[in-house]
Amino acid sequence: MFIPRLRRLLGFYAVRENDPVLAAAQFQALARQILMLYAFLGLNAVGLAYAHYGLAPDWVVVGPPVVLVVAVCARSLGWIRTARRPLQGKEAIARLRMVNRFTAILGIGASLWASLLFGHGNSASDMHIIFFLTITMMFCMQCLAHLRSAAHILATIAVPYCVYFIAVGEPLVQMAVISYVLVLVGSTAMQSFAYRDFCHLVDLTAENGRLAHTDALTGLPNRRSFVARLEETVTQAAATGAQFGVGMIDLDGFKPVNDSLGHGAGDAVLREVARRLEGAGIGWAARLGGDEFGIIVEGEGDLDGLGRRICSLLGQPYALREGMAQIGASVGFARFPEAAASAETLVERADFALYHAKAFHRGKAVLFAPDHEAALRRHAAVEQALRRADLATEFHLLYQPIVDVAGGQVEAYEALARWNSPTLGAVSPADFIPVAERSGLILDLTRVLLAKALDAVRGWPADRRLSFNLSAHDIATPESVEALIALVVASGIDPSRIVFEVTETGLMRDLGDARRALSALKSLGPCIALDDFGTGYSSLSYLKRLPVDRLKIDRSFVTQLDGDETSLAIVRAILDLCRHLSLDCIVEGVETTEQMLLLRSVGCRSMQGYLFGKPMPSGEIAAFEAMVAGRSIPVPAAPPSLSAVA
Structure with a gap:
């Protein structure tokens, strides 16, 4: 005591x-x-x-x-x-x-x-x-x-x-x-x-x-803590000559889980992802926001092997109260000091490797390599040129016809953006569109190009439609949607002659916001088309919840039609789906008569591709229309048995 x-x-x-x-x-x-x-x-x-x-x-x-x-x-x-x-x-x-x-x-x-x-x-x-x-x-x-x-x-x-x-x-x-x-x-x-x-x-x-410094949902360190830890690790590694890796992890298919099972299920998936990353002992993990995670891997380990392990670990099924969920993961790695010697640049390099993985190797890991450096510099050059560009002068549109093969007539023209930069020359849309989206310049670019397209429509026949592509950023806020509506109203063009195309991968960011934005656009009178259908997750919930009028089947299915029964079966299934849902359907990338006949045999009527016409300036559309009127458009007559199907 x-x-x-x-x-x-x-x-x-x-x-x-x-x-x-x-x-x-x-x-x-x-x-x-x-x-x-x-x-x-x-x-x-x-x-x-x-x-x-x-x-x-x-x-x-x-x-x-x-x-x-x-x-x-x-x-x-x-x-x-x-x-x-x-x-x-x-x-x-x-x-x-x-x-x-x-x-x-x-x-x-x-x-x-x-x-x-x-x-x-x-x-x-x-x-x-x-x-x-x-x-x-x-x-x-x-x-x-x-x-x-x-x-x-x-x-x-x-x-x-x-x-x-x-x-x-x-x-x-x-x-x-x-x-x-x-x-x-x-x-x-x-x-x-x-x-x-x-x-x-x-x-x-x-x-x-x-x-x-902690993410409230998962309990992992947050972005602020990740940046501080990374800067500390860089300082220590620079002093000792050590090596380490920085990884950026992005979940593939997470949005469909939110959309189909609810946000509660999405939160449960994020918590389980955090638990798996922590329990695997693969490095110091943090949640950076949304469905993006970061990881710091000390030492000279095999980042490729580690990336495969992460993808496999996060790709395993998730048993939730609402049901089973299946997602994947893409990973981008950058190694210190080979990729960069500062924390900010390391994150930039790892993020670019992640972007490359999602674009070309979805569901896999990519390590930042010397050839990526050239691409990154190209992106930086494109962004700088884009920021200095006179959008109205340097950008122009080409128009590719969409035809009704049964009637041999043009239905619409799709507006395709082109850029001739004074410093870079001709820049591919595959290069400048992603850069414009990531830099926030896409909104200004869309408005300039839509104004040009609406002006061109005035010289077309009254029954020709304009098909215009929108970025996910263009419908991300009510203000951006209102700006599009104002352009259409100010042009005096009948809104029913306009088709706004959006990609299904772009809509995955937030299905609720996308539905509200597209409904606001459709209330004005335009049609809504879901572009590149079949390349993303092709969730039927999109067709049920979104105000979609037509689908565009991606060209990747058309290029594999010859000798590939699976691709033809997929196209047939999508066409049947469109018929049951009263949706129009367009097939892109038709380049040969054989492809056209196969597509007609399964019931496809609206097509687009080089077989019917390449993208052309607005000044050549009148001549093309004259050709069509003279039956010069290359639409061979289908055999009687196929005509009955069409």
Whole structure:
């Protein structure tokens, strides 16, 4: 019983070793106040010595204050040097212990000196000593409010001297000492309250700091923490010559999970992804936002093999309360220092490798390589040229016909953007469209091109439609949709002659926002076409929930028609789907008569491709229309058996 109580009692005079965060906060608080404490103590000691000079022996009056002033000056210099580099953990705890020891030495020394001075003068001088102790004690305890152990040491040291002064002092001195004791008790109580509030504030600050660097959904570090950790890793690796890798992970097929099973299921998938990344021991993982994760892999490991492991790990089924979910993952890696020597550039390189993986190797991992450097520089050059470009002058449109093969007539023309840059020359849409989307310039580009297309429509026959491609960014906000509607209204063109094409992969970003945006466009009168159908996830929920009027079957199925029964079966299934849903269907990329006949045999009527006409300037459309009127369009008559099917 005695030992535990003794340990508990001694705990009031000790620094808490099990709380390094509190120790660091205590050290920082003391560093701001300790110099003021030392200055006040030194000046008070000099004042007391001056008042007693000639009343007490010189060695009593002069010796102790000189020692005290020298000691506090030396400690002040040490604190000035230390305060430039805030201490953490064990270093802070060790320094606080030194404060406790120095507090005990100063407290005992000051009280002993006051006792030696006591009684050498009159009542006024003795009252001055009590006043010195009271004021000094109050101020020191105030400055030590964040270090309760030191304040307790001071208060304990004062007790025997108070007893001594009461025993030998006159009544007036005794009353002053009693007042001093009351002040001491009150100061100790107030210090305890202040210390408790300080500890609570430190805990709250630490928790806020943790939350500020933690993703609330998954519990993984967030983007801010990832950037800080990466910069720290770069600094350490640069100093030691070590290598490490940075990975960017993007989930494939996550949006369909949200759309079909709900956001609760999507959150559950993200939490499970975080658990798998943490449990696999493959590196330091963080959630960067949405369905994107980052990972830091220290050492010279096999990043290709690690990427395959991540893709396999995240590609395993997810058992959810709402049902089973299946997604994939694409990964982009960049290695330090081969790919880059700074944190920002490493992320840029890894992100480009991820972009390359999603574009050409979906569901796999790609390591940033020297050939990617050339592509990245090309992207940078395109972006710079695009930012300087006069969009209205440098960009133009070509128009490719969409034909009704059964009637041998043109239904519409699809507007295709082209760019002749003064610095880069002819730039492919495959190069400038992704750059325009990533840089945010796509909105301005779309508005310029749509205005040009609407102006061209005025010279077409009244029953010809304009098919115009929209980026996912063009329908991402109500403001951008309103800008498109305003252009159509201002042109005076009948909105029913316009078909807005959107890709299914672009709609996957947010199906709810896409539905609202497309509904707003369709309410004006245009038709909505789902482009490149079959290349993404082709979820039937898109057709059910979106205001779609027609589908465009991607050209990749057409190029494989010859000798590939599977591609033909897929096209037939999509056509049957369109018939049951009362949707128009267009097949892209038709280049040969054989392809056209095969497509007609399964019921396809609307087609687009080089067999019928290449993209042409608006000035050539009149001549092309004249050709069509003269039956010069290359649409061979189908055999009787196929005509019946068509």
